[in-house]
Amino acid sequence: MIIQKTENSRISTFDPNNFSFGSTFIDHMIICEYEDGKWGDVKLVPYGPIPFTPAMMGVNYGQACFEGMKAYKDKDGQVFLFRPEKNFERINKSAKRLAMPEVTEEMFLDGLKALVDIDRDWIPQGEGMSLYIRPLIFATEEALKARVANKYMFAIVATPAKSYYAEPVSVKISDHYSRAANGGVGSAKAAGNYAASFYPTQLAIEEGYEQIIWTDDATHEYFEESGTMNVFVRINDTIYTPPTSEKILDGVTRDSFIQLAKRRGIEVKIEPVAVKTVIEALKDGSLKEVWGVGTAVVTTEFQALGYEGVKLELPRLSAEESYAAILKKDLVDLQNNLSEDPFGWRVSVDHALETV
Template sequence: MSSQIEIQRIEKSKIASVDFNNLPFGSVYSDHMLECNFKNGAWQTPVIKPFSPISLDPSSKIFHYGQSIFEGMKAYKDAENNTLLFRPLDNWKRLNKSAERLMIPQIPEEIFMEGLKALLKVDNDWIPTNEGSSLYIRPFMFATGSGFHASPANEYKFIIATAPSGAYFAGKVKVLIEEKYARAANGGVGYAKAGGNYAAQFYPTQLAMDKGYNQVIWTDDNTHQFIEEAGAMNIFIRINDTLITSPTSDRILDGITRKSILQIAEDAGIQTEVRKISVGEVVEAAKNGNLKEMFGAGTAAVISPIAGFGYQENDYELPVLENSFAAQLKKKITDIQTNKVADPYGWRIFV
């Protein structure tokens, strides 16, 4: 497949204009992107081309019926300048799970993996080597076929774009437990990385930000009594020395970082529980001092500690711990990702 990928190189790289010591998250873009079109019932030959705008007909169904899905990944450099990926096949499988739910044709593993590796080789100099930085990778697929009829499109576009990035969050994160709005419902698309899931989060998140919070803790759509996700991330809650996270479902994304944390924590002797956890249990643990940590987990931030949360007009602060579970687990994951320690799980892939 790699020999079949067409490569159109940029005339002049813009890399010299980038300050790699001061990278915002996801807003500086590498020189190239991979593009592959689906038409006449088949995926066409992938092309690596200069990062550039896309031209679409106003009747393209992405604009009208929202057939759009994406993934989030990262590439890293180790001390020997090797390029590494972390569990990329999990991203490919999840992208296709999302595609199935939104009636988008699934992308073959060969196009996804060989196209990604070829793109990283072309833009290898864009992968940061600074501590805490990485090359954020955004594979996405959307409907390009035209028509106002409410039905799946007959043409689609798959793109992989990349952005050298620093930390996702800076400073302490304070969250508000949501009591009215829901991120997803049973039977819906909450488990898929569909663009509409995130668009629907923006309004309630802004309401929380207007009150002085950074993010929302989502609760179940029916009773709003059970903790589900933290903003755009999975959530972990430590009560005493037990680390708890909600089970995946139609409403909750099967996070790759989440799965990694559970495996590493269990192997490190940390007691873990995957179960429903009520808001009442969290509030009670905060009141009696048993709530030790809360943190979000996802590709972008890896682990984002939560400093405090609000619920029913009350604020609860979390203690500042030395050698927290969040710090231990983040170090272990990032050390595996950057080839600083052994990888007993086979998660690390060299490009």
């Protein structure tokens, strides 16, 4: 790895109590270029612009995918990644689906560790605080030709993160727009998936909702995802979540919630979740809660469902009663080294620069 440390650190300007998530960036980034059929050297360099042209193929033809993950700092200043091997596997799954070159485990994991290690001072401490990390791959060849590109870039950038969506939100059950279709790229973290979701979400916001529960493209009769999150439904004391497929993203937080729930002895059923089943359970009182999970938000609890033009209020549970709240605490405590890690999910990054 080639390491070029910045001579003008901005850490003195960073206020961990007052920053903007997603637009405050750490001092460094990882970049690696692909050309002539192979990846070049991984470089850790100062964060900043990279020159590209409007003819860059990633912009014109959409060959671009990314990951979302976090680093955490415990009370003693130790820094951890959380299940990074899952993100490594998934970015390559996305890259393959978009006909892009896969990255090596060394590029991905060593790059992550080196970046987080050198900029550990940017990781805020405290409840809900973390460093959000965005690995990505995109086509960089300058050509207006509708084909697979010959040049790419792998990069990793990061932004300090804090809790958001702290309050429960209202979500509209989609009866027209879909996030993904059979045979499509729903299981890939393709950049275009997010662009396509913005317009329907904007319409839902205009109707008084914060997000959408996406339903299947063929019948709109089954839950798939919610916004950019995987979705969970609790009926009585059983948790239901749709199975992953070529339409549903295999979320790391989703898998973690499932395993944590099972460890607590909570029954989890991974099966299709019918809209009618959820609505009927709400009406007869057996629906206890619905929530979404994802890396950035961890958990977002839902307070109402929009269905057939009506906003239906959901039960409000205390933190002690809510499976969403209980499992979120289990996960956050594990991520922040406040509890044991029976799964081996925490990965220390201390002194990573000494090994690269």
